[in-house]
Amino acid sequence: xxxxxxxxxxxxxxxxxxxxxxxxxxxxxxxxxxxxxxxxxxxxxxxxxxxxxxxxxxxxxxxxxxxxxxxxxxxxxxxxxxxxxxxxxxxxxxxxxxxxxxxxxxxxxxxxxxxxxxxxxxxxxxxxxxxxxxxxxxxxxxxxxxxxxxxxxxxxxxxxxxxxxxxxxxxxxxxxxxxxxxxxxxxxxxxxxxxxxxxxxxxx
Amino acid sequence: xxxxxxxxxxxxxxxxxxxxxxxxxxxxxxxxxxxxxxxxxxxxxxxxxxxxxxxxxxxxxxxxxxxxxxxxxxxxxxxxxxxxxxxxxxxxxxxxxxxxxxxxxxxxxxxxxxxxxxxxxxxxxxxxxxxxxxxxxxxxxxxxxxxxxxxxxxxxxxxxxxxxxxxxxxxxxxxxxxxxxxxxxxxxxxxxxxxxxxxxxxxxxxxxxxxxxxxxxxxxxxxxxxxxxxxxxxxxxxxxxxxxxxxxxxxxxxxxxxxxxxxxxxxxxxxxxxxxxxxxxxxxxxxxxxxxxxxxxxxxxxxxxxxxxxxxxxxxxxxxxxxxxxxxxxxxxxxxxxxxxxxxxxxxxxxxxxxxxxxxxxxxxxxxxxxxxxxxxxxxxxxxxxxxxxxxxxxxxxxxxxxxxxxxxxxxxxxxxxxxxxxxxxxxxxxxxxxxxxxxxxxxxxxxxxxxxxxxxxxxxxxxxxxxxxxxxxxxxxxxxxxxxxxxxxxxxxxxxxxxxxxxxxxxxxxxxxxxxxxxxxxxxxxxx
Numbered sequence: 028x029x030x031x032x033x034x035x036x037x038x039x040x041x042x043x044x045x046x047x048x049x050x051x052x053x054x055x056x057x058x059x060x061x062x063x064x065x066x067x068x069x070x071x072x073x074x075x076x077x078x079x080x081x082x083x084x085x086x087x088x089x090x091x092x093x094x095x096x097x098x099x100x101x102x103x104x105x106x107x108x109x110x111x112x113x114x115x116x117x118x119x120x121x122x123x124x125x126x127x128x129x130x131x132x133x134x135x136x137x138x139x140x141x142x143x144x145x146x147x148x149x150x151x152x153x154x155x156x157x158x159x160x161x162x163x164x165x166x167x168x169x170x171x172x173x174x175x176x177x178x179x180x181x182x183x184x185x186x187x188x189x190x191x192x193x194x195x196x197x198x199x200x201x202x203x204x205x206x207x208x209x210x211x212x213x214x215x216x217x218x219x220x221x222x223x224x225x226x227x228x229x230x231x
Numbered sequence: 232x233x234x235x236x237x238x239x240x241x242x243x244x245x246x247x248x249x250x251x252x253x254x255x256x257x258x259x260x261x262x263x264x265x266x267x268x269x270x271x272x273x274x275x276x277x278x279x280x281x282x283x284x285x286x287x288x289x290x291x292x293x294x295x296x297x298x299x300x301x302x303x304x305x306x307x308x309x310x311x312x313x314x315x316x317x318x319x320x321x322x323x324x325x326x327x328x329x330x331x332x333x334x335x336x337x338x339x340x341x342x343x344x345x346x347x348x349x350x351x352x353x354x355x356x357x358x359x360x361x362x363x364x365x366x367x368x369x370x371x372x373x374x375x376x377x378x379x380x381x382x383x384x385x386x387x388x389x390x391x392x393x394x395x396x397x398x399x400x401x402x403x404x405x406x407x408x409x410x411x412x413x414x415x416x417x418x419x420x421x422x423x424x425x426x427x428x429x430x431x432x433x434x435x436x437x438x439x440x441x442x443x444x445x446x447x448x449x450x451x452x453x454x455x456x457x458x459x460x461x462x463x464x465x466x467x468x469x470x471x472x473x474x475x476x477x478x479x480x481x482x483x484x485x486x487x488x489x490x491x492x493x494x495x496x497x498x499x500x501x502x503x504x505x506x507x508x509x510x511x512x513x514x515x516x517x518x519x520x521x522x523x524x525x526x527x528x529x530x531x532x533x534x535x536x537x538x539x540x541x542x543x544x545x546x547x548x549x550x551x552x553x554x555x556x557x558x559x560x561x562x563x564x565x566x567x568x569x570x571x572x573x574x575x576x577x578x579x580x581x582x583x584x585x586x587x588x589x590x591x592x593x594x595x596x597x598x599x600x601x602x603x604x605x606x607x608x609x610x611x612x613x614x615x616x617x618x619x620x621x622x623x624x625x626x627x628x629x630x631x632x633x634x635x636x637x638x639x640x641x642x643x644x645x646x647x648x649x650x651x652x653x654x655x656x657x658x659x660x661x662x663x664x665x666x667x668x669x670x671x672x673x674x675x676x677x678x679x680x681x682x683x684x685x686x687x688x689x690x691x692x693x694x695x696x697x698x699x700x701x702x703x704x705x706x707x708x709x710x711x712x713x714x715x716x717x718x719x720x721x722x723x724x725x726x727x728x729x730x731x732x733x734x735x736x737x738x739x740x741x742x743x744x745x746x747x748x749x750x751x752x753x754x755x756x757x758x759x760x
Contacts, residue, residue, distance in 0.1 A: 174603065178290065178599065194290065197604065206595075210609070215594055225557065225561045226402060
């Protein structure tokens with residue numbers, strides 16, 4: 028995960044909304060879980076490997092390694108599709124993506140989409156996706172047509188990566204308080220932030 | 232599973248349709264000890280799935296019908312009128328019906344709405360007056376749980392406060408208030424079937440912001456509330472049991488014939504039958520129940536079953552300010568104006584104004600549908616979100632015989648039945664009313680200093696998804712389908728409950744009136760049993 032610290036790079040000068048750094052918190056992770064229909068206790072089975080040996084549970088360990096690889100790819104994509112002013116991306120993504128991957132049908136489709144993305148990285152760049160520089164990850168996604176694809180769970184690989192990977196991450200971010208605050212809405216759609224915020228004026 | 236969809240014996244009332252009208256009738260009668268069976272064409276949705284449905288509502292891969300598992304074959308239809316009608320965007324089939332995706336606005340009709348011909352010189356008079364329905368409006372507000380204020384000087388007389396306090400005005404309401412004060416336009420609160428505090432065992436609103444089409448918290452009323460109440464008092468509710476026809480003799484309905492997912496065909500007998508399938512499927516079921524005795528369809532000796540299909544039309548004007556307007560925190564309205572409603576006459580109908588709290592795009596929806604990500608996406612969100620304003624409104628459409636629900640015998644649904652044909656024609660008065668509403672909306676936005684960027688006017692309006700008028704209520708059997716108690720003129724044990732009985736539609740969202748009429752019909756049914 029050598030690229031995992033790239034989430035706190037320089038803000039873009041042309042966007043006044045992104046001039047100050049924002050940090051994703053546990054509250055955001057819980058919000059994402061809620062917006063995505065998951066509970067905070069779900070997803071234990073998809074957490075990173077805790078050790079063990081092939082002798083003791085090789086099959087389970089292999090599965091966990093695969094899950095960890097998938098999670099790392101999600102983190103690597105998030106570092107590309109999230110604003111550069113955000114920090115705490117890896118912790119945030121790990122907090123909700125595990126639960127999402129645990130679901131029977133949808134989780135399988137998510138893992139399949141990531142596998143396809145990893146395969147493309149391997150074939151085109153002879154590298155794992157997460158080992159690529161952020162600019163290269165960005166260009167790979169664009170070369171694959173993910174930026175222009177309409178999300179579609181049953182569509183082309185571009186449409187499926189858009190649905191299961193990129194938009195999965197964007198939905199989680201922009202339905203969280205910190206993601207909403209980036210554009211001036213602390214209670215974005217999908218977040219049950221209570222009936223106070225709509226009454227408030229803008230913060231000056 | 233199959234066993235659970237068997238018909239019951241010795242049933243007092245069979246209700247067809249588990250939306251708000253059918254659910255309220257079922258609950259009221261079950262509470263009084265009557266044996267009730269409810270049949271619905273759609274499924275029983277798992278409340279645990281609501282967050283998943285919310286995700287569908289937010290993601291561009293899913294259209295509106297997909298949020299509540301719309302089935303294009305089951306719900307096939309045509310639209311042959313001058314105006315296209317997107318029927319499956321306008322309804323939900325299942326336990327709870329279209330209240331599962333509704334906005335939750337619950338205003339009473341005005342007194343003149345019940346006397347449109349007499350007071351406005353257009354349309355027809357209802358066979359009942361506001362005062363006849365007023366106590367039932369009060370009961371309906373208690374049943375649904377309505378949060379509202381007493382600050383509307385244009386509302387019809389009330390007997391007391393709403394069950395819950397109103398939602399506080401929004402920040403953008405305060406911007407509109409200054410402009411409206413300058414123009415002499417009164418703003419007031421909007422009654423919501425949405426909990427401003429815990430009510431009836433349901434949560435207060437927690438502002439998920441996706442009210443239409445799904446409320447994950449349950450703070451917004453939907454008819455599963457009354458289905459559950461009916462079941463708690465012994466009613467049997469059978470989902471995925473579309474009624475194919477009503478078997479009948481010359482003077483009464485004998486059985487509702489329904490099919491199950493397993494393909495079994497059953498007959499549910501009962502002493503009384505209540506058809507509560509909305510303004511499209513209620514007339515369709517009557518037309519599908521044609522027989523030698525009734526070759527034009529059941530309860531149709533007037534020839535008016537399906538006729539006078541009406542909807543409300545949307546009039547809206549929107550724009551942008553050079554300051555933040557704080558939109559899309561919630562998905563409901565907090566302020567409106569009924570000031571112009573009772574100016575209605577022969578040429579211009581009633582209309583109401585709504586001050587939007589969700590003008591312009593929502594950031595999360597924008598984020599999922601662009602060609603960008605990262606800082607570019609954030610920049611776009613900053614440019615496109617934040618300073619929108621809009622004033623919407625609903626406009627009355629008059630009943631017209633050439634606007635109707637018919638059967639399209641060229642197409643069949645998944646059970647081989649002719650599909651409904653929504654033949655929707657609107658009429659000049661409604662279009663003139665939209666122009667009038669647009670004028671007022673423009674004045675408000677210009678006073679506010681907004682740059683106007685869009686308008687839903689006579690050429691770009693659309694339906695509000697309120698299906699009304701297709702089995703109208705009246706005293707003359709030659710000119711109406713049901714009597715003022717909602718019993719059909721033709722068949723003593725057949726009752727039609729819902730917006731299909733409205734002789735005119737006014738310009739208020741119909742569900743509170745549907746609920747009031749349902750409560751009233753339940754009383755009449757209990758007397759008849």
